[in-house]
Amino acid sequence: DARVTQTPRHKVTEMGQEVTMRCQPILGHNTVFWYRQTMMQGLELLAYFRNRAPLDDSGMPKDRFSAEMPDATLATLKIQPSEPRDSAVYFCASGRDLKTDTQYFGPGTRLTVL
Amino acid sequence: GENVEQHPSTLSVQEGDSAVIKCTYSDSASNYFPWYKQELGKGPQLIIDIRSNVGEKKDQRIAVTLNKTAKHFSLHITETQPEDSAVYFCAATANTGGFKTIFGAGTRLFVKA
Numbered sequence: 511d512a513r514v515t516q517t518p519r520h521k522v523t524e525m526g527q528e529v530t531m532r533c534q535p536i537l538g539h540n541t542v543f544w545y546r547q548t549m550m551q552g553l554e555l556l557a558y559f560r561n562r563a564p565l566d567d568s569g570m571p572k573d574r575f576s577a578e579m580p581d582a583t584l585a586t587l588k589i590q591p592s593e594p595r596d597s598a599v600y601f602c603a604s605g606r607d608l609k610t611d612t613q614y615f616g617p618g619t620r621l622t623v624l
Numbered sequence: 625g626e627n628v629e630q631h632p633s634t635l636s637v638q639e640g641d642s643a644v645i646k647c648t649y650s651d652s653a654s655n656y657f658p659w660y661k662q663e664l665g666k667g668p669q670l671i672i673d674i675r676s677n678v679g680e681k682k683d684q685r686i687a688v689t690l691n692k693t694a695k696h697f698s699l700h701i702t703e704t705q706p707e708d709s710a711v712y713f714c715a716a717t718a719n720t721g722g723f724k725t726i727f728g729a730g731t732r733l734f735v736k737a
Contacts, residue, residue: 543725552727552730553668553713555724558723601667601668611656611673611717611719612673613658613670615667615668615669616667617666
């Protein structure tokens with residue numbers, strides 16, 4: 511049963527620290543999405559990649575957030591420096607391609623910034 | 625900006641009854657409409673989806689209907705069971721010259737045994 515995996519599952523850090531979240535998409539999927547979920551804003555698309563190339567990161571605060579795909583099996587989302595308002599659950603999702611649209615979500619990383 | 629409105633925000637039904645969740649979207653370019661179920665501590669999981677060239681789709685106890693003219697789509701769950709209790713999200717995706725998915729705010733469904 512192929513699944514998207516995310517690490518860490520939980521992260522507590524202090525304001526100003528760097529946070530790195532990792533995602534392993536389902537093997538063979540060539541699109542990767544990063545979402546943020548909060549009670550106030552719901553699910554927000556931060557960025558997405560196709561064949562490891564970033565296609566759109568307009569949902570991401572550019573000054574502190576960065577997303578990369580070093581290889582086809584790893585996607586990373588970094589926050590530097592982190593702020594309390596970044597506290598949320600961050601989800602990674604992968605898909606076969608943009609045209610088929612179906613996204614498969616990972617279990618998420620719950621981030622708390624103190 | 626574009627948005628997806630979802631109602632109700634909370635829904636409580638008796639086991640065996642039906643549940644209906646409705647969504648309205650604003651982006652006329654939207655052509656794909658998935659529904660996700662999210663259980664506590666887990667990521668959203670796709671339960672059913674529909675494309676703009678189809679008016680209705682059914683999968684066992686779950687069905688989705690789409691009215692493109694009115695920009696409405698709905699999720700119907702029949703013969704609800706306690707394990708259907710979760711948060712349900714609708715989404716609208718525009719995949720023309722780019723990619724944009726907007727999620728509804730979610731509906732918390734309680735199925736009482």
